[in-house]
Amino acid sequence: MSAKSRRPGTGSSQTPNECVQVVVRCRPMSNRERSERSPEVVNVYPNRGVVELQNVVDGNKEQRKVFTYDAAYDASATQTTLYHEVVFPLVSSVLEGFNGCIFAYGQTGTGKTFTMEGVRGNDELMGIIPRTFEQIWLHINRTENFQFLVDVSYLEIYMEELRDLLKPNSKHLEVRERGSGVYVPNLHAINCKSVEDMIKVMQVGNKNRTVGFTNMNEHSSRSHAIFMIKIEMCDTETNTIKVGKLNLIDLAGSERQSKTGASAERLKEASKINLALSSLGNVISALAESSPHVPYRDSKLTRLLQDSLGGNSKTIMIANIGPSNYNYNETLTTLRYASRAKSIQNQPIKNEDPQDAKLKEYQEEIERLKRLIGPQQQQRSEKQVTAKKQRVKKPKKETVTKEMSDSLQVSTIEQPVEDDSDPEGAESESDKENEAEVAKSNEELERERVENSKLAAKLAELEGQLVRGGKNLLDTYSERQIELEKKLVEIAERKKREIEIQQQLELQEETTLEIRERNVSLEQEVELKKRKLSKCYAKYLALQQELNDCKSDHNQDLRELEMAQNELVKELKRQLLIIDNFVPIEVKQRLYTQAKYDEEQEEWKFSSMSLPTPPGGDGKFSSKRPVSHPQRRRPTSEYALQEAKSNSPSSLRFKSENIVNYELEMPCRTTQEYRTPKVSASLQAVLAQAMQTGGDDIDIVDSHTNSLRSRLENIINANANGGAGPGAGVAVGSSIPNVRNIKSSRGLPSAASNLDSNRRPPTGRLPAKKPASAYPKARGLVNK
The missing domain is CATH 1.20.5 (Single alpha-helices involved in coiled-coils or other helix-helix interfaces)
Known part of the structure; x- marks a missing residue:
């Protein structure tokens, strides 16, 4: 069968379940690892699809961990071999109407971006994504009786936010889900007509992608990049439409801060990357264990991979690892996740006659434009014919009128004029009317011609977006090259089958070892x-x-x-x-009643509240800039001030620094002001006199008793001999026994006697007797 008669398959719309195809690729040793003389701990056996990992934790190198996969490639594997043996069949199924997904998984610095994109300008080192472009357009160019529409999109997941790489200044995107699967609304798509167009789109997206430097990778991807290809194909004979979708994903690598030396912004990026990859690992584990709950909603990455892991897509997982023992833990983790992913089963479904196919819309629009252009072209041709006829009739009328004028001139010579009417004036009026009709028809024709040219240009633009198959193969590949591709696909299928048979033989070999060997002796x-x-x-x-x-x-x-x-x-x-x-109780109750959980965005939201009517009576808000107040930091309207005073959820944006303002609730006072106590006047006098000690201190030492007694006796004798009156002597004498009683009762000289002696005048005579009120009883200095 000729290559030009090759068409996309028209098999059943649903195929049996098939597992995720897992491929492991080990990169060569890096220059840094060679300089540090780091030993290799990974052994890859491509003919069996087996990867062996030496145990460096316990120090027992003989004990190895063995993992088996669908295919395994060592450092000597080329990009071409990997693509033809693994990726080529999946892209062919996408061109038949299936969904496909290819993603690279592994630690940072293991060659994921090299596997997906390769090296620009080098055909041998070209990655999976540009080789996919060539295969798609080779298939389109050699397929007849089919129309194709190819749209591409490019996005990244940076810090758990979706960003359109083809429109870097656009707003953040969201992930939505519908019956047909997960999609991203408002994602910019570009229509491509050749391989060069798709390569330009990829280069534009790569320039906008976030990359950075770490200790383990000079050009480390700081985001997960997803290149989406949507191919719509329509059979012009049966008018059936099929849609194939292909997602090419370059994941960012898992990192350890101790090895990458990330800090500040790089450390935040690494935490988000590890969070998304951890969620992906949890999804793989849940699907491998047939868990009833699969945590797809833990991250944006797992939401986008929901159809690829356990959905309706054909999926290839390329696990990239490093051979050095420096990355032993990361390599072991990657191999374990890859081994679990082998048991994930998908159910691929062919997308036939989808409702959202753009190709059907384009075809309907083209038919509508053709129906509009057809009658207008017919009317324009008819008007052109009538205009030509009128232009042909006009000179005939002129010749006829000229002949008639000549004959009339002859008749006027022979006969007198009987009628005053001028036939030439009537004929000139009819000529003017014909000329006006011709000019009017020409204007209508010109206007219709402009409209038809616009419709034809729009039709050409729509038809230009539809790529027709069946181009000359001399521009792409020859017939022998196409046959060679078929042979390569067959070789890849045979090799895959050979690996499966080899693995089955190794399992059976262990069970039939005793049967195959014959024992000759007991030894x-x-x-x-x-x-x-x-x-x-x-x-x-x-x-x-x-x-x-x-x-x-x-x-x-x-x-x-x-x-x-x-x-x-x-x-x-x-x-x-x-x-x-x-928070006040009524506000708390209102918040609780209005809170609702959004399943799509996985966050709590408040139901919309009715805004108060603006101050104006017209019910419209003024668009004039509010006047600034001297005591406010920014211009604020009255409406904003009213909203700032309320505690509704919609008023938070009107509050400064988004802080809810509440009045400070002061507690009840439990203390009083200090007041000085009131002291009576007598007590104040006693205290003041007690605090005044005079010039000398009061001496109550026992050694002065004799001296005081002798002094008192001398005073008494002096008073007696001095001829004092009887009243004075009696007074003095009456007071002395009291003093003596005090001395005898306490055994100490009293303070009163001491004070009295101190107040004695220098002449040796006692002063006059003072009243008894001079010695208050409450003083406490004299015993009663």
């Missing part, structure tokens, strides 16, 4: 048992080590989940404490 039987026992023991050790690793990973994940749960509970308690103590 050979013992040797055979020893070999079998050593193999079984090695498997037992490998399984035990795998079990211990899984337990440790599970415990680590459990501890991380517990820490995250504790943090969330702590934050929840803090917020509830703030709400219970600082």
Whole structure:
């Protein structure tokens, strides 16, 4: 059969379930690893699809971890070999109407971007994405009786936000879900007509993509890039439409801060990257274990891969690893996730006659424009014919009128004029009317010609977006090259089948080992048992080590989940404490009743509240800029001030720094002002006199008793001999026994006697007696 008669397959719309195809690719040793003399711990066996990893944790190099995949490629594998053996069949199925997905997974610096994009300007090092472009347009150019519409989009997931790489200044995108699958609304799509157009789109997107420098990769991808290709094909004979979708994903690599040396912004990017990859690993584990709940909504990446993992798509996972023991833990994690992904089953479905096909809309628009142009062209041709006829009739009328005028001139010579009417004036009026009709028809024709030219240009533009198959193969490949591609596909299928058979033979070889060997002696039987026992023991050790690793990973994940749960509970308690103590009860109840959970965006939202009527009576808000107030930091309208005073959710944007303003609630006062106590006048006098000690201190020491007694006796004798009156002597004498009684009762000289002696005048005579009120009883200095 000729290559030009080749068409997309028209098989059943649904195929049996098929597992995700997992391929492992190991990069060569880097210059840094060679300079540090880091040993290789990865052995790849491409003919069996087996990857062996040496155990460097326990120091037992003989104990190896063995993983089996659909295909495995070592450092010597080329880009061409990988594409023809793995990717080429999937792209062919996309051109038949299936959904396809290819994504590279692995640690940073393991060659994911090189595998997907390759090196520009080098045909041998060209990656999967540009080779896909060539295969798609080769198929379009050699397919007859088909119309194709090719649209491409390019987006990235940076810091858990979707960004359109073809429109970098556009707003952030959201992921939506409908019956046919997951999609991104408002994503810019570009119509492409050749390989060069698709390469230009990819280059424009790569310039807008976020990359950065780390210690492990000079050009590290800081985002997950997704290149989307949508191919619509229509059979012109049967008018059936099929749509194939292909997603080419270059994931950012998982990182460890201790190795990459990331800080500040790079550290934030790494945390978001690891979060998305961790969510992807959880989805793979859940699908491998047939869990009833698959956490697709944990990240934007898993939402976009929802159809590719466990959905209606044919998926290829390329796990990139490094051979050095420096990356042992990361390599082991990648191999484990890749091994789990083998058991994920998808159900590919052919997209036939979809409702949202643009090709059908374009065809209907083209038919409508043709129907508009057809009658107008017919009317224009008819008007052109009538205009020609009128132009032909006009000179005839002129000749006829000339002949008639000549005959009339002859008749006027022979006969007198009987009628005053002028036939030439009537004929000139009819000529003017004909000329006006011709000019009018010419204007209508010109206007219709302009409209037809616009419609024809629009029709050509729409038809230009539809690419017709069946071009000359001399512009692309020859017939022999097409046959060579067929042979390469057959070789890839045979190799894949050979790897599967080899793996099955290795499994059967272990069970039939005793049957195939004949024992001649007991020694050979013992040797055979020893070999079998050593193999079984090695498997037992490998399984035990795998079990211990899984337990440790599970415990680590459990501890991380517990820490995250504790943090969330702590934050929840803090917020509830703030709400219970600082938010009014009516506001809290209103917030609780209006809160609703959005399943799409996975966040709580408040229902829309009716805004108050603006101050104007017309019910419209003024667009004039509000006047600034001297005491405010910015111009604020009255409406904003009213909203700022309220506590509704819609008023938060009117508050400064988005802080809810509440009045400070002062507690009841439990203290009083200090007041000095009131002291009576007598008590104040006593205290003042007590605080005044005079010039000398009061001496109450026992050693002065004798001296005081002698002094008192001298005073008494002096008074007696001085001839004092009887009244004075009696007074003095009456007072002395009291003093003596005081001295005898206490055994100490009294303060009164001491003071009295101090007040004695220098002449040696006592002063006059003072009244008794001079010695208050409340003083406490003299015993009663």
